[in-house]
Ligand SMILES: C=C1C[C@]23C[C@@]1(O)CC[C@H]2[C@@]12CC[C@H](O)[C@@](C)(C(=O)O1)[C@H]2[C@@H]3C(=O)O
């Protein structure tokens with residue numbers, strides 16, 4: 001594993017560290033799987049180089065995304081409002097979260113891509129072709145990484161994670177985020193949510209959260225903004241790299257591995273002065289009826305199950321009743337409180353704990 005060189009820092013609370021970098025062309029598969037597991041345990045985040053995704057596939061998707069976000073607002077609104085799918089602007093989810101961004105959220109099955117494309121593009125066939133090719137490529141990358149994770153964890157069924165997102169019923173999604181530069185800041189909306197470290201250059205694009213799914217694979221253009229949160233309480237800026245992909249462990253993978261791999265908290269700032277940031281994010285998810293119980297190999301008398309079994313559908317439903325920054329996995333923790341709810345999922349008296 002290569003640890004990249006530190007990037008410059010601005011705030012006292014933000015420290016520069018190296019982001020683990022995994023070279024997928026490494027011929028030593030057992031070493032590779034070990035490195036991936038190590039990065040997922042320590043950070044829940046890493047960068048992949050030599051990922052094998054053709055440049056043209058990425059460029060085609062990027063062109064389609066940029067063309068969409070360059071459209072007049074009225075036209076973009078034809079693809080919205082996002083509830084949760086479609087075009088959204090400044091509102092994230094349905095619990096009042098906001099940020100300085102606009103986005104497109106799309107389900108990854110071919111039929112919904114084809115239907116959505118009509119409202120998104122003047123050339124729907126071209127748009128859906130770019131999206132389908134991009135999704136196929138990132139899905140393969142996600143599956144390859146998940147198989148390596150299973151190998152590194154010495155799990156007997158090596159496809160145990162990738163099978164979820166290969167399933168035709170998989171609930172995976174694609175998100176294109178567009179963070180306008182400060183120069184295009186609308187003077188009418190001067191009140192922006194800033195991070196609380198008194199740094200006025202921290203304009204929140206996408207607030208702090210962890211991704212609920214199994215694995216997130218994403219890239220951005222060469223404009224920075226992403227930060228990850230380390231367990232010791234530091235926010236670390238991630239230098240952008242338009243040619244590579246980044247990987248994040250999601251909550252579902254944390255649950256499946258009984259907390260051994262950790263879902264990473266992250267946020268995106270929208271501080272770029274002139275150039276917009278655009279990120280293309282694939283969230284690999286299981287089918288709605290798939291059970292996310294900790295794998296038997298991850299449970300022992302010394303490491304008892306941390307989470308109640310839940311289906312992805314139940315988790316997703318719980319996610320949509322929480323705010324962006326909430327720790328959703330806590331709702332499914334075993335023995336984290338005593339109450340009279342008879343183990344309902346999620347616990348209906350969560351806000352009313354009997355300690
Ligand atoms: C506030 C919310 C937006 C979100 C659903 C949620 O209620 C909590 C999780 C959010 C998140 C974060 C990662 C992904 O961007 C996302 C699509 C997801 O699956 O969970 C978003 C949801 C969203 O924007 O709809």
Ligand SMILES: O=C(O)CCC(=O)C(=O)O
Nearest residue numbers: 175177206226268279281
């Ligand atoms: O734009 C980014 O870099 C991060 C976006 C993100 O965290 C998300 O879409 O869930």
Ligand SMILES: [Fe+2]
Nearest residue numbers: 209210211266
């Ligand atoms: Fe995210």
